[in-house]
Amino acid sequence: MGFFLETVIGGLMSGMLYSLVALGFVLIFKASGVFNFAQGAMVLFAALAMARFAEWVPLWTGLQGKLAANLVAFVLAMALMVVVAWLVERLVLGKLVNQEGVTLLMATLGIAYFLDGFGQTLFGSDIYRIDVGLPKEPMFLLESVFEGGVLVGKEDLYAAGIAAALVAALSAFFQFTATGRALRAVADDHQAAQSIGIPLNRIWVVVWSVAGFAALVAGIIWGSKLGVQFSLSLVALKALPVVILGGLTSVPGAIIGGLIIGVGEKLSEVFIGPLLGGGIEIWFGYVLVLFVLLIRPQGLFGERHIDRV
Amino acid sequence: MARSIGEVILSVEGISLSFGGVRALADISFDVREHEIRAIIGPNGAGKSSMLNVINGVYVPQQGRVTLRGRTFSHMEPHEVALAGIARTFQSLALFKGMSVLDNIMTGRNLRMKSGLLAQALRLGPAKREEIEHRRFCEQIIDFLGIQAHRKVPVGRLPYGLQKRVDLGRALAMEPSILLLDEPMAGMNTEEKQDMCRFIFDVNDEFGTTIVLIEHDMGVVMDISDRVVVLDYGRKIGDGPPDVVRTDEEVIRAYLGTSH
Numbered sequence: 001m002g003f004f005l006e007t008v009i010g011g012l013m014s015g016m017l018y019s020l021v022a023l024g025f026v027l028i029f030k031a032s033g034v035f036n037f038a039q040g041a042m043v044l045f046a047a048l049a050m051a052r053f054a055e056w057v058p059l060w061t062g063l064q065g066k067l068a069a070n071l072v073a074f075v076l077a078m079a080l081m082v083v084v085a086w087l088v089e090r091l092v093l094g095k096l097v098n099q100e101g102v103t104l105l106m107a108t109l110g111i112a113y114f115l116d117g118f119g120q121t122l123f124g125s126d127i128y129r130i131d132v133g134l135p136k137e138p139m140f141l142l143e144s145v146f147e148g149g150v151l152v153g154k155e156d157l158y159a160a161g162i163a164a165a166l167v168a169a170l171s172a173f174f175q176f177t178a179t180g181r182a183l184r185a186v187a188d189d190h191q192a193a194q195s196i197g198i199p200l201n202r203i204w205v206v207v208w209s210v211a212g213f214a215a216l217v218a219g220i221i222w223g224s225k226l227g228v229q230f231s232l233s234l235v236a237l238k239a240l241p242v243v244i245l246g247g248l249t250s251v252p253g254a255i256i257g258g259l260i261i262g263v264g265e266k267l268s269e270v271f272i273g274p275l276l277g278g279g280i281e282i283w284f285g286y287v288l289v290l291f292v293l294l295i296r297p298q299g300l301f302g303e304r305h306i307d308r309v
Numbered sequence: 310m311a312r313s314i315g316e317v318i319l320s321v322e323g324i325s326l327s328f329g330g331v332r333a334l335a336d337i338s339f340d341v342r343e344h345e346i347r348a349i350i351g352p353n354g355a356g357k358s359s360m361l362n363v364i365n366g367v368y369v370p371q372q373g374r375v376t377l378r379g380r381t382f383s384h385m386e387p388h389e390v391a392l393a394g395i396a397r398t399f400q401s402l403a404l405f406k407g408m409s410v411l412d413n414i415m416t417g418r419n420l421r422m423k424s425g426l427l428a429q430a431l432r433l434g435p436a437k438r439e440e441i442e443h444r445r446f447c448e449q450i451i452d453f454l455g456i457q458a459h460r461k462v463p464v465g466r467l468p469y470g471l472q473k474r475v476d477l478g479r480a481l482a483m484e485p486s487i488l489l490l491d492e493p494m495a496g497m498n499t500e501e502k503q504d505m506c507r508f509i510f511d512v513n514d515e516f517g518t519t520i521v522l523i524e525h526d527m528g529v530v531m532d533i534s535d536r537v538v539v540l541d542y543g544r545k546i547g548d549g550p551p552d553v554v555r556t557d558e559e560v561i562r563a564y565l566g567t568s569h
Binding site for chain 1: 365366367386387388391392396397399403404405406407408412415416417418419420422479480483
């Protein structure tokens with residue numbers, strides 16, 4: 001029982017990390033109707049910026065102390081993500097107003113490759129460390145109930161807390177603010193949104209910046225766990241089934257989808273894995289999504305799309 | 310009619326617009342007076358919607374200019390046009406389908422919301438009051454259009470005629486001084502057309518909103534508009550009160566004679 005719980009908790013924690021990446025997808029889709037293939041590249045880019053700025057800032061300014069260096073690096077990396085958002089609007093999306101979704105999708109594919117390459121040109125292509133002082137040591141819970149207790153990584157706990165806070169803030173933003181309503185409006189119809197006075201270009205910069213922020217947070221947490229390296233951009237592949245499962249338009253869906261896939265992966269790996277020879281973790285999410293799509297094409301929490309014929 | 314028609318509020322001069330080799334509009338000029346109902350009519354492909362899109366800022370004309378309340382500009386961004394008090398509806402509906410009727414209409418109030426993001430997200434006092442105030446205004450529009458029962462329904466689920474009303478409602482929520490209507494009666498049955506006519510009339514009468522109306526249906530237009538512009542293949546072939554236009558020979562030949 002203790003082992004089972006440990007597996008579930010481990011799954012929940014890694015699921016929370018998938019959710020963080022998935023959140024970036026959902027944000028951009030919800031607010032502009034674009035499925036942003038560049039989200040993974042943005043995570044890598046943001047993490048690279050964070051890792052390298054944290055290294056460079058003390059050299060440039062002689063700043064002492066890890067916390068101060070990290071803070072400055074965070075601000076710089078965020079500023080960089082805003083610049084990226086602005087450039088994306090200026091050079092790519094702004095030219096594609098009122099175009100088909102597929103056109104925009106292909107454009108984000110281009111952005112993904114560009115960011116992958118440009119990030120490494122700018123910041124180097126080695127493996128870098130992000131150390132924001134997340135505690136590494138594991139802790140044991142419920143030692144009185146089970147023999148040996150349940151092992152939980154503290155780092156994972158912090159990550160889950162941060163992700164939860166982010167989600168709460170974003171949900172409130174979308175539901176209750178006029179800007180949130182404007183973002184949803186833009187996603188539904190560009191032309192109509194313009195006609196009621198919503199400036200498309202500014203909205204796009206805002207939403208890509210927010211998605212950049214989500215990417216930065218995800219990049220820092222993943223980066224401090226695994227190190228910053230090219231494979232970080234592939235976490236997007238892990239987040240893909242999560243967004244589809246949760247529904248592309250739902251912020252809570254991204255979180256719950258992440259948790260389901262995280263737990264499902266770990267449980268199937270541990271309990272079904274030995275029967276099939278292992279390696280289930282890699283494809284589990286996709287197979288699960290396939291079944292969900294058969295029953296609910298809009299995902300678990302997505303808005304049902306109704307078209308009149 | 311008891312309404313008092315005012316000064317010229319909007320005028321277009323020498324507008325020419327082409328897409329590649331296709332001439333959509335050739336040297337079009339006309340003006341719109343305050344409080345009037347001004348119709349633009351013409352057969353399919355005459356350039357009516359293009360004209361509206363030029364005023365609305367969606368298309369940039371190759372030549373010509375638009376003057377709004379004495380301010381002349383060759384191009385304005387669509388959201389700037391909205392800021393200047395011009396609202397529009399769409400021929401092929403462009404509603405926010407996933408959002409409820411109320412939310413759709415509330416988006417029309419977006420420009421008028423002043424409180425900060427944080428205050429709105431946390432529903433702090435002033436932001437909440439502001440939201441309630443705008444909500445009250447939108448409820449009035451919902452009452453006016455007779456769609457109370459559908460408030461919370463996602464717009465995509467409503468029948469066509471009602472979606473058209475929501476489209477109008479969203480434009481009205483902006484409290485525009487000029488309202489551009491792109492074929493508001495297209496695809497409607499007789500009863501729905503009469504309802505829509507009444508709404509347009511009431512808006513014009515009660516709020517004094519100037520209305521520029523594109524319509525395909527001659528009968529409707531002649532009944533409700535003060536002055537009519539007739540377009541044919543991108544050229545202006547008639548301009549004047551309905552009675553005058555109705556008897557104009559070129560108009561009869563181009564429009565009435567052939568396509569109806």
